[in-house]
Amino acid sequence: MEDQWQDPLLLTDVSFLEQSSHYVFQGKRSSKTAEMADLGVSWLEQSSETAEAHESLPDNRIDYDSWAKQSAEIINMENSGDRFPNDAIEGPSLLGFLLTSPDLENCADSPDITCNGFQETPEFLKNANRRNVTNSFDLSLDKGITGLEVQTSKDANLLSFSRETKGICETPAMMMQPLFQEVKSSKRILFPEASFELLPKPAIEDELLKISIPVLSINAGGINMAVISGGINYQEDSFFSGGDVMTTDATIGDSEGLSLYQTARFGNFSYKFQSLEAGNYLVDLHLAEIVFTEGPSGMRIFDVFIQEEKVVSGIDIYAEVGSNTPLVLPDLRAFVHGEEGLSIKFKGIIGNPMVCGISIRKDPLAGFREVELLKDKEVAQKAECELEDSCNCNAKEEVFTLQRDYEIQYKELTETRRALEEFKRENELKRRECQEAWKSLKELQNELMRKSMHVGSLAFAIEGQVKEKTRWFSSIRDLTKRFKILKMEHTKLSEEALACQSCLADMTQMTNSIQSAMQQHVDLRREHGVLKHKFIEGAKERKELYNKVLELKGNIRVFCRCRPLNMEEVAGGALMAVDFESSKDGELIIKANGAPKKVFKFDAVFSPQAEQADVFEDTAAFATSVLDGYNVCIFAYGQTGTGKTFTMEGTEEARGVNYRTLEELFRIISDRQRLFRYEISVSVLEVYNEQIRDLLVQGSQPGVTAKRLEVRQVAEGIHHVPGLVEAHVNNMNEVWDVLKTGSNARAVGATNANEHSSRSHWFVLLLSNTLKSSPGVFARAVDHGLVLTLASGPSQCSIHCVMVKGENLLNGECIRSKLWLVDLAGSERVAKTEVQGERLKETQNINRSLSALGDVISSLAMKNPHIPFRNSKLTHLLQDSLGGDSKTLMFVQISPNESDLSETLCSLNFASRVRGIELGPARKQFDSSELSKYKQMAEKAKQDMKSKDGQIKKLEETVHSLELKMKARDLNNKSLQDKVWSKIFFF
Numbered sequence: 001m002e003d004q005w006q007d008p009l010l011l012t013d014v015s016f017l018e019q020s021s022h023y024v025f026q027g028k029r030s031s032k033t034a035e036m037a038d039l040g041v042s043w044l045e046q047s048s049e050t051a052e053a054h055e056s057l058p059d060n061r062i063d064y065d066s067w068a069k070q071s072a073e074i075i076n077m078e079n080s081g082d083r084f085p086n087d088a089i090e091g092p093s094l095l096g097f098l099l100t101s102p103d104l105e106n107c108a109d110s111p112d113i114t115c116n117g118f119q120e121t122p123e124f125l126k127n128a129n130r131r132n133v134t135n136s137f138d139l140s141l142d143k144g145i146t147g148l149e150v151q152t153s154k155d156a157n158l159l160s161f162s163r164e165t166k167g168i169c170e171t172p173a174m175m176m177q178p179l180f181q182e183v184k185s186s187k188r189i190l191f192p193e194a195s196f197e198l199l200p201k202p203a204i205e206d207e208l209l210k211i212s213i214p215v216l217s218i219n220a221g222g223i224n225m226a227v228i229s230g231g232i233n234y235q236e237d238s239f240f241s242g243g244d245v246m247t248t249d250a251t252i253g254d255s256e257g258l259s260l261y262q263t264a265r266f267g268n269f270s271y272k273f274q275s276l277e278a279g280n281y282l283v284d285l286h287l288a289e290i291v292f293t294e295g296p297s298g299m300r301i302f303d304v305f306i307q308e309e310k311v312v313s314g315i316d317i318y319a320e321v322g323s324n325t326p327l328v329l330p331d332l333r334a335f336v337h338g339e340e341g342l343s344i345k346f347k348g349i350i351g352n353p354m355v356c357g358i359s360i361r362k363d364p365l366a367g368f369r370e371v372e373l374l375k376d377k378e379v380a381q382k383a384e385c386e387l388e389d390s391c392n393c394n395a396k397e398e399v400f401t402l403q404r405d406y407e408i409q410y411k412e413l414t415e416t417r418r419a420l421e422e423f424k425r426e427n428e429l430k431r432r433e434c435q436e437a438w439k440s441l442k443e444l445q446n447e448l449m450r451k452s453m454h455v456g457s458l459a460f461a462i463e464g465q466v467k468e469k470t471r472w473f474s475s476i477r478d479l480t481k482r483f484k485i486l487k488m489e490h491t492k493l494s495e496e497a498l499a500c501q502s503c504l505a506d507m508t509q510m511t512n513s514i515q516s517a518m519q520q521h522v523d524l525r526r527e528h529g530v531l532k533h534k535f536i537e538g539a540k541e542r543k544e545l546y547n548k549v550l551e552l553k554g555n556i557r558v559f560c561r562c563r564p565l566n567m568e569e570v571a572g573g574a575l576m577a578v579d580f581e582s583s584k585d586g587e588l589i590i591k592a593n594g595a596p597k598k599v600f601k602f603d604a605v606f607s608p609q610a611e612q613a614d615v616f617e618d619t620a621a622f623a624t625s626v627l628d629g630y631n632v633c634i635f636a637y638g639q640t641g642t643g644k645t646f647t648m649e650g651t652e653e654a655r656g657v658n659y660r661t662l663e664e665l666f667r668i669i670s671d672r673q674r675l676f677r678y679e680i681s682v683s684v685l686e687v688y689n690e691q692i693r694d695l696l697v698q699g700s701q702p703g704v705t706a707k708r709l710e711v712r713q714v715a716e717g718i719h720h721v722p723g724l725v726e727a728h729v730n731n732m733n734e735v736w737d738v739l740k741t742g743s744n745a746r747a748v749g750a751t752n753a754n755e756h757s758s759r760s761h762w763f764v765l766l767l768s769n770t771l772k773s774s775p776g777v778f779a780r781a782v783d784h785g786l787v788l789t790l791a792s793g794p795s796q797c798s799i800h801c802v803m804v805k806g807e808n809l810l811n812g813e814c815i816r817s818k819l820w821l822v823d824l825a826g827s828e829r830v831a832k833t834e835v836q837g838e839r840l841k842e843t844q845n846i847n848r849s850l851s852a853l854g855d856v857i858s859s860l861a862m863k864n865p866h867i868p869f870r871n872s873k874l875t876h877l878l879q880d881s882l883g884g885d886s887k888t889l890m891f892v893q894i895s896p897n898e899s900d901l902s903e904t905l906c907s908l909n910f911a912s913r914v915r916g917i918e919l920g921p922a923r924k925q926f927d928s929s930e931l932s933k934y935k936q937m938a939e940k941a942k943q944d945m946k947s948k949d950g951q952i953k954k955l956e957e958t959v960h961s962l963e964l965k966m967k968a969r970d971l972n973n974k975s976l977q978d979k980v981w982s983k984i985f986f987f
């Protein structure tokens with residue numbers, strides 16, 4: 001109910017009803033509050049009628065003392081303009097309205113508001129008035145006043161009956177019985193002023209009445225039937241005119257012998273008694289309603305006229321005493337002037353009048369009046385006598401005339417008095433009527449006031465309602481607009497829903513496509529996983545096979561390269577010390593004085609005509625090993641000026657091993673970019689006087705004290721130079737820049753020799769004791785009466801370290817490897833010339849480095865448990881890449897000039913020794929068949945590797961195509977998903 005709008009008036013009514021039900025309408029009106037409510041209504045009704053309301057005798061069923069008190073309080077409050085105090089009667093007002101509403105406070109007693117249980121509205125009062133034929137109405141149906149109010153004139157014989165309604169009277173007979181007895185016993189007349197009060201009459205009247213003997217009694221309706229009732233003889237019916245007769249055998253009343261009431265005259269009739277002498281009489285009328293026995297209808301109301309004057313008005317026998325009960329209207333006064341006699345007429349208002357008996361008695365009080373008249377007459381006669389004495393006969397006549405006039409005037413006076421009394425009575429009645437009318441007017445004014453206030457409050461409420469309804473209309477307009485908008489949106493959404501429904505099929509189709517694509521994607525992934533596994537296995541196998549090939553070829557391989565004779569040598573007519581024409585593959589024949597002197601075997605021998613590319617063709621495999629995760633060391637060894645730097649660095653036109661190896665690295669990286677991710681960084685350093693010098697640090701010069709770099713072991717088998725600049729390179733341009741930077745920074749000895757002259761100045765140094773005591777090549781050198789000669793001058797040990805970090809994108813495997821590209825200092829067989837100072841120190845350090853390298857290689861060859869890597873910075877640096885599973889490639893550079901033969905032989909012997917390390921002494925003992933067998937195995941492995949490479953390449957291509965397909969699927973799925981989501985979002 002809270003969300004429903006309620007009319008404030010209706011709400012008040014509801015509230016009123018709810019509350020009033022607690023006070024007024026709960027079953028029988030037994031509670032005090034209900035009585036008060038009823039009394040309040042009764043008060044209103046009474047106040048609108050007459051002021052006699054407060055005089056009404058209360059019924060003994062309720063506390064009428066308190067009622068009267070409260071009624072008086074109510075009347076006082078009303079008269080004083082006060083409203084009913086809330087504390088006088090709790091809750092709602094007596095009128096049943098909640099007076100807390102300001103709008104309705106002044107119209108709480110509004111009769112227009114329907115109140116359940118309050119039927120006593122003005123409308124009801126009006127109806128009651130209309131129903132009430134005696135112009136009186138019920139004050140309270142429930143608590144009506146029991147009794148009969150008989151109104152009559154004091155002097156005139158007018159009796160008027162007005163009955164107060166009485167809900168507690170079981171029958172009218174019960175109601176009238178007391179009255180009959182009262183009338184019968186006391187013979188009193190109830191005056192209007194007395195109403196319900198029995199006023200005592202003068203005792204003399206009673207006495208006179210007792211001695212009043214009827215002069216004539218008639219048994220009405222009794223044709224030839226005289227009866228005696230109450231000691232009075234009622235003669236047979238006569239003196240009547242008109243009417244009908246009815247008789248009954250039924251017993252009338254409770255008393256026996258009341259046969260007077262067994263006959264009656266009814267209809268249109270009257271009685272005329274002409275035999276009566278002049279005088280005052282009293283007439284008793286005996287009535288009875290014989291309705292349930294025989295006779296006419298009992299519904300009769302009639303008037304009684306005596307001497308053409310109405311003395312009884314609207315008598316209703318049944319209403320007074322009921323049926324079969326006597327009703328006596330006694331002492332109706334009548335005056336008979338003389339011959340005209342006494343006439344009694346009965347005129348019906350409703351139905352036919354009826355009378356059972358008539359008794360006429362002399363009025364005993366009339367004698368007193370006659371005495372008075374006689375006294376007046378005596379006075380008049382006395383005056384007349386006096387006049388007779390004092391006046392003459394004419395005067396007597398005049399007196400007689402006056403006397404007659406007096407009598408006439410006296411009569412007139414009597415009539416006037418009677419008329420005056422009548423006027424007084426009528427005046428009194430009119431006064432009362434005026435008073436009642438005034439009170440009614442006042443009530444009406446009050447009512448009008450209340451109505452006006454009620455109307456005002458209603459107008460106020462209506463104004464509020466109008467405003468409210470205006471707001472409602474505004475809200476309704478807004479709601480209507482919104483409703484229209486919503487309707488449009490609904491229509492739009494319905495259309496979209498229809499479109500969506502049509503799209504659902506597409507979406508279903510798309511979903512199926514997506515699902516099938518996803519299934520294909522899953523299949524492809526599965527296939528991809530299988531292929532990937534196969535590929536990983538193949539790559540692993542390839543790597544193993546490749547490594548096996550390299551191992552078969554030897555982890556330390558030696559290539560021999562002979563430079564061409566330079567211009568000077570050619571110009572000087574230098575003789576060739578190497579016979580390439582007679583040499584087989586991998587053989588090098590050294591000749592002296594035109595005759596072959598010694599044959600050397602290497603893994604590859606490059607003649608002076610060999611191009612840089614030819615040299616690198618066999619070197620490229622090491623680049624693959626590096627990217628497979630192996631450490632590789634490529635270094636060039638040889639006499640000064642034999643082409644070490646040319647082989648390693650080369651020129652811009654003829655790039656050397658360094659550049660080409662890096663180029664090969666990037667090429668392989670590019671090939672493997674879908675499977676591996678690599679990072680390449682390059683460091684360029686130099687070992688100078690047993691000190692590591694970073695050639696990528698700008699401004700670094702040989703001999704200049706720079707930051708001291710040391711080799712540190714960071715993990716098992718991993719050595720690192722903390723602080724060494726590592727230049728990350730992503731392409732060959734960057735590589736070339738780094739190589740040039742290092743080349744430019746390469747130490748240039750501050751000797752008296754330039755690059756060319758360096759080769760023209762030779763030093764012969766004795767090997768250190770260490771070298772001398774070292775086995776292998778160095779021992780052989782000693783055996784040959786030679787010592788290792790180290791290049792002095794500009795060429796120190798130049799080292800390029802290429803660090804590779806790789807990650808297998810398929811299995812997440814990471815590798816970290818190093819490629820050392822070392823351009824060693826020149827090794828010369830020089831005379832024991834004196835070298836002084838700084839140059840001597842350089843030479844000693846160079847010799848130390850090379851001899852340490854020789855010691856390491858010798859130890860590796862001997863498989864000594866201890867390898868003296870730390871005897872020099874160079875071997876310390878190369879520790880990771882010498883021995884173990886690392887690969888080593890040595891370029892032994894020789895000069896073709898016969899004049900350099902001794903140095904050449906020295907270098908070749910050293911190289912042969914190095915090559916022999918890997919094969920070991922036992923391998924030298926292998927016969928050619930076993931060697932060919934190994935070669936065949938190597939070839940087979942190579943072929944397998946190639947076929948594996950082909951398979952791997954195919955797998956790579958398949959994987960690549962699968963990846964492309966998956967990407968295409970992903971793109972397709974994504975576009976489909978985008979379409980679906982866009983449909984979804986769109987809707």
Ligand SMILES: Nc1ncnc2c1ncn2[C@@H]1O[C@H](COP(=O)(O)OP(=O)(O)OP(=O)(O)O)[C@@H](O)[C@H]1O
Nearest residue numbers: 562563564639640641642643644645646791795826
């Ligand atoms: N295979 C070759 N073909 C053409 N020229 C060569 C070859 N080998 C060397 N030379 C030339 O010989 C000269 C000396 O070469 P290079 O400087 O490389 O010798 P080196 O062994 O490095 O000398 P050093 O020990 O003093 O550094 C250079 O001018 C070089 O161009």
